[in-house]
Amino acid sequence: MARRTTTSATASAVTAALALLLSACGGGGGQTSSATDKPTGTATMWARDSEKGFINALADAYNKSHDGKVNVTVVPSANFVQKFGTAAASGSGPDIASIDLVYLPYFASKGVLDDLTSVLDSLSWKDSLSPAHKKLAEYNGKTYALPFTAEASVTFYNKDLFKKAGLDPDKPPTTFAEMLADARAIRKLGAGYYGFALAGQCGGCNIFETAPHIWASGGKILSDDGKTAMFNSPQVTDTLSFYRQMWTEGLMPPSAKTDTGTAQTTSFQSGKVGMVNLGAFFVQTLVADKKIDFGATPIVGKDGGTASFAGGDEITVTKGAKNKAVAYDFVKWATGKTAQTILAKNSIVPIRTDLIDKIYAPRDPRYKVLGDAMSTGQTPYSVVENGIINDNNGPWSTLINQGVFGTRDIKSLQATAQKAAQQIIDQG
């Protein structure tokens, strides 16, 4: 008798505990609205921590002028894809998400985003939105996101060091050979001075900073449809050989080999590094420092030519969004002039090519270079971008690391990386 009692007591205790736990996990609820409803109530939004500087100001501006409200949660950039992916898979994601454009093909292909084709078509400024952003937002002929913030990569150079080394601070390099010569001249300034800094163990950094050298030389690392890896192209060989030469000649700081993106910026800020490829965000950092007289110039190809990585974020409405009315209203507003002007004031490149010269370029002489770089910038399209490129231990990052800092034959390294990348693409 006592035994039976205890078993049933245990069972009910466990069941009750489970039930309580489950209900605690579920949470939320509340009303839902569709895209065509009147936008009232509150919509939730996730943004990357790199947007921390302006995202709340932007949400406040929207909240003050609209009935609907947007509530922003900032998520660490390094974990954004994992966090958003897991949340979307379990149905606990936000209504609106600001996503790094390189990840859009992946999320669009997995059906977690709402189709925004009609929203894009309804915008009168549709044609002046960043072409790279529009391309990345497309999957199977439909648009799943609107351009939101832009970023572009350029070469920053230290004008003071150029002068000291006897170089013309108004004539930045235009070919690999000139870059090499400038780097050598700066290295000669003494111990601790370096020509060029690289983040050698960072996939994301090197698609932003190194791939433009390849593009400017006329090469590619992925086919346009993202189905074929082109890591074995001769332009990749040229760029890696160029970097390896700078490394073996001691023109890069020793930290470059293991830098995951943290040492590179600080080494340029220290005033002892001649050149570095970075983005618009860095202008703000350097201007705030007030230490270095710097210039910005397009990233060059082997024998001339220029290219840039058009980066930034796109804004999306999730398929499981609860307050779609406010979400749709907000994403439209976010590409408009008011919102984009707030971004420009916070040193973010606007995604409106028609507005760059009015609201952004006049703010700093170097912004013109960045704005132009963004308008013509490229972005690789792949549903497995994270695996082949941004993974710090993936094929792209490994190729850069071994190609620049290793001693093995570059062509055979390319062949290995090509195979690994193609395998990830084929596995989907």
Place this chain on the structure above:
Amino acid sequence: MTETTSPPTTAPGTPAPVPARSAGPRLSYRGRRQLMGVLLVSPALAVVTVFFIIPLIMTFWMSLNDWPLLGNHHFVGLANYRRAIHDTDWLHAIGFTLKYTVLITPVLLITALALAFLVNRSGRAARAFQSLFFLPVVIGFAAAAYLWLYLAQPGLGPLSDIAVRLGMGDRDTNWFATATSGLLLVSVMVVWKVTGMQMILLLSGLQAIPGELNEAARIDGAGRWKTFRHVTLPLLRPTLALVLVFSVAGSLLAFDQFYIMTGGGPSNGTITAVYQIYRTSFINFELGYGAALSAMLMVALAAVSALQMLLLRKSDHS
């Protein structure tokens, strides 16, 4: 957390009293004790079920599926396991994990034992040093890894400054530049971080050995080494077994220290098994394959721990 702890206090009470009351006076003392025992254990049971048993079964089920993070999953049988056996990245990761475990386990054990002997005496100084050696244990692993990452940063870390002053290289030497030096640096960090815990465990083992035994050994003419070898060490065996299992299990599960300090590099030379599982699941989003790798690691871990316990128990009886 509040949700997880509160239900057992209220929930079990509601259904249980009804039959218990009706049985009333007939419920023996023993019966009531048993009921009480079950009630007291049920919170732990619920937590273990929800946070261990269910996830464990789910992990196993996922490992039999092609299970992407987003999108549909389908049953593939043992395909994930077959793939793992031929996956060179996975095999490299296992090789590196074993290398790290073999390197760090004896170092940890000897350091901890030496420190335990050092502080195994009375007096304020011994207590002060004991606390000092234990201090790093209270810092989180990630925080410790970041601390050492900074300490060893080429050009700006104090460790490289010390190395220069000792004539051991120049200011710009990058200690993370090769997999071996990276591994050594991480190992030094781990010893600094973990050895205090093992010292405390061994110290309690040492203090549990009755002083009369050492005295008797000395009266019989045994020297310090002989006393240690034939009295202390055999009596310390259960504690050693515990410390060894902790240390080996911890090393086989190493992740954060490498993730933070070396980023798996250079050239993927310091990727551990758990690191590879993380990459599979959360960078390539192959949750099913990641689950299969986890299951393999778990089986290996259980086997190693069982073997260790068995070996040490057997020798105890000899």
